[in-house]
Amino acid sequence: MNRLTFIALTLKRLTADWVGLFFTIVLPVGMFIMFGALQPYGEMQAGHGNVSAHTMVSMALYGGATAAVAAAGMTVVERSSGWGRQLALTPLSGGDLLLARGADILVRVLLPVIAVNIAGLVTNADMPLDRWLAAAVLCAAAAIPFGFFGMIFGLLFRSDSAVSVAATSLVILAFASNMFMPLSEDLLAFARFTPLYGPSVLAHFPLSEGVQPTNGGALHEESLGFALVMTLVWFGVFAGICWALEHRQKGRA
């Protein structure tokens, strides 16, 4: 048995999906350049860096989370397709498959996160290096559990297009989380409880230490504890729904 070959061939499939890959990378990079680097306020100070750096972190998290939703959702759809049965006829264990799929999801999440950060580096994003690295790692770490969100759609609808819809719908959650544009303080009172809000506060924490811009110009300061709890609660909910759906499927078989 050659696990490395299996993983390598799993990753080689990335190159076959270059259209999908192009969009998961180019879309967040393009949005960063349009709404961050090219904006007149981009170089204004924000926390420990500038506004452009804030937008960069937002887009890296958004890009990473979208990729996680798509990658994990596809994995579920693929497993329920005949390919899953084909693999079940081999000596590969559940752990081997999990390893290969984990590697695949990790690479797909890292690509847009790294791409957006490089775009920030060559344009005008600015923040101290240690905080920059911490933010990038947090983006990837907070994005990966959104895979559960994608798995829900994969398990429910078992189709590639449902998973694409789920990935696209993240844009709504991103707006609702105060990530794309400052919301009014009234809206923010609700926005604090949406799924992407906690991860966004966490990813921006090295830069802004919880300080959120609002529509009126006033600043809203979020505590690390609240962001952490909200993040864990949402990931718990997503994972729990996946578990329940998975359990339902097993009962049926």
Place this chain on the structure above:
Amino acid sequence: MNENTPAISLDEVHQRVGPGGRVHAVRGVSATIRPGEIVALLGPNGAGKTTLMDMVLGLTRPAQGRVSVLGQTPRAAVRAGRVGAELQTGGLLPDLTVRDTIRMIAAAYRDPAPVGQVLEDAQLTEIANRRVKACSGGEQQRIRFALAILPQPDLLVLDEPTTGMDPSARRRFWNAMASQAERGRTILFATHYLEEAESFAERIIMMGAGRILADGPVDEVRSLAQFAHVSCRLPAGMGADGARCLVEALPEAREVHVDTGRLSLATAHSDETARVLLAHDGVHDLQIRQASLDDAFAALTDSAAEPVGPSSSTTESRSAAA
């Protein structure tokens, strides 16, 4: 493993499928398949063939009873790379090339056959660099066959391997299978094509409604139909009444047809029938044909269709036999 260890041993196996296990798909199946045997599994849709194969491959556990493969549990035999399978539902990844598909599954085994040789055996060498989605249905079928022979298995399990193939592709497939059989592999295959079972298998297991209806060498199973088709030309000018009188004189004739002066019927007493017919002036060109596997299949599955649930109706078994 010694030579007496059966390739497959089924002991009073039951299985329930569907939501809540509502369908009792396999109802007490017992059979032993010896190493090197080539066995065809026949039966209409809903007979339980696929459910049975799933258990032999360790994809599902029996609700009751015991399945062992090469003296091990099915999953252990699969893990040891001793079982190769081609399933109807076995899917492929459309964006992989043919060669990468085979390399990827090869990476799952400890001691697979060389990829080049498998491509050759499955007649895929020329399209090795093509993506799966660009392959025709028959070509994809050959890829799945390649995946089945990849582990150099002791046991090959194939679920309707030639569905969707044209006659020449089917012939090439069975030639490839013959070379697998020559290597001493045990082969269990399900099929709807009776002539495939008749020409390739040594033994036939006929299933209906989750039970084994017949199990034995091909000739023996065929003879279970216990009748022959008899036909002859009637004397010119014999009317419908005359024909009816003639038939009434015959012992237990069934399926009687008269078509443009030719009488045909089925009977369990072909010798007696022939004697009566030929004794009649003007009857000529008499032919007797032994019952085919088709007939045995129809006879057995029809009689099994009565106590069965809605999944296996009589019309279904007829169309499967046709």
